[in-house]
Amino acid sequence: MNSSLLVIEFLVALLGLGVLLADLWIAPSARRTLAYVATTGLLLVFTIHAGALAPADGTAFGGMFLVDGLANFFKSIFLVAAMVVLMVSTRFADRLNGYGEFVALILFATVGMLLTASANDFILMFVSLELITVTFYILVSFQRNRLSSVEAGVKYLIFGALAAAFMVFGITLIFGSANSTNFFEIAAKQGELAKSPVFLIGLLLTFVGLGFKISAFPFQMWTPDVYQGAPAPVTAFLATGSKAAGFVLILRLAYGVVPELSAKWSHLLLGFAVITALYGSFCGLAQRSVKRLMGYSSISNAGFLLLGIAAANDTGSSAVAFFLAAYVFTTLLVFAGVTVVTADGETDDFSAFGGLGQRSPFLAAGLTIGLVSLAGVPPLAGFFAKFWLFKAAALRVADDRWFLVAILAACVAVVISFYYYFGIIRAMYWPRHTAESTPVEPSIPVRLAMVTCIAAVILMGVFPGGLVSVARQAVAGLGPATAPAAHAAPPVAAH
Amino acid sequence: MPAFTDLLFYAFAGLALLFGFLCVANPFSRSPVTSAMFLVLTIIALAGLFILLHAFFLAAVQILVYAGAVMVLFLFVIMLLDLKEEDRRKMRGFTIGAGALAVVAIAGILIRAVIAAQPLAQGILVEGETKPLGKLLFTQYLLPFEVMSLLLLVAMVGVILLSKKEIK
Structure with a gap:
């Protein structure tokens, strides 16, 4: 048994248990130290992961656990997201009763995400997704003295349980028709399985469960309410880590396990992609709450990402990986700003952001960069990410006219989203009413996290070449002919 | 002439469906306690199906854990919250139409798939006693x-965090 491959997951889980124990001996006023310790620990794990000590590519636990380029790429994303969320959450610590447990739960959710990136079996996939979801039920309702937080938790619980039920039903049907839950074994006989209606329904129901995680239409209903009700750092992690965990599985399934089927279903995926993108954009127009708006933005972005899945070519898979990396940094940047602004007040309305340009120029500048990148304005990461996704879809236009329609519809969604992203920027610099003028000052860890994100967003936009080649290498192992042979490929250093 | 086990299968499956229906839409009683008791009966019928599949351990656990422990917990919660009879909700035409459409569509797809499915040739692979199950659990899974x-x-x-009276 090759269990040394799990060193990253093991270390993060150990860190979480350590934090849970250390919480017992630490005075409530000094709990913030736990977040610093956890972030430092994650940074160490990240250096192991990205450095020479990283586990080599291969499988463990009878082919259930897989380390490959895609897994390593997404593990970097998850570790970075967890670090930024922990740093930012220190600003929120006073409002989170039981902050030590909060830090531990963030770490356990990270373990779940790391496992989904490496899952090579439907059973492990389900269990690790549930680890993420169950942790988020608690995290979302963490401010239990606030009614909206508890309400969001209950909504997430009900939708999450329903989605999990669909998924586990789908997995039993897959097992019943394929007589295996292993991704490699299913990929090996996908041609034969594609003729079995039971297998098709099983796969469809599995995608229902994943569609809930990435908040794709028609499983998006929970998103705005939960994003608005949850504490801001939790929303940040939900929008980045949890979403990326859903997409790494969709990427692996669509490109690695059943590529023939997903090519056949590309019109279905395309339809849902377009509806999701347009739905998110149109509904975002009327919002006055920034967190709710980010919920609709998240739906809209899920639509763009599905466009890359529907494209079913090499550019599509690498574009999805690149888009997610850019999206994670951008969204974390925006939510870092939102966390600081909402940490003292009750509301996350546009008015809370009024005149932020004067109250804290740094915060306003950071938020502006994040929002402009989300909108997709040229020199920033968001522009190149969208450009590449659209290019992946454009490559298919020659053989399928519907892709042209989809690209045009997605462009409409992008243009609409300009309006609401710039609405926040207008509120920050040119407020309608003279809003409050109390200055807000982000603490040093928040500043550090924001500067990191700003640097990443600008660098990815100006010099996308480096990340592009990393993303290409990451998805190179996917594809129809891969099964176990892919492990001979040299390990990809993910940064 | 169908075999005896086939007859048993249809009996247990029919009972599971009947009790399941009575659990969610009982025309005679709207009390949550009655629903919970019908859920117990559904679980017992499902345990019968597990026995027919030679999954003896699962059948026993189904009765012990679900029909026993989990359902007692359900009843505790229902009684602690002192739930009264549910009000009859007014159903609008659109709601009924959309619900019926969804049920018919899903049922149609499932029935088609089940009819088209080929049963596994080799029959039962594992006897569902504790030993093979434990072996699988501690090796492959x-x-x-x-x-x-x-x-x-x-x-x-999470439970402790969310239910504790005062958190320092």
């Missing part, structure tokens, strides 16, 4: 098993 333990820890921490 060790990793998900361990992840489950982390999940349970998270659930425990």
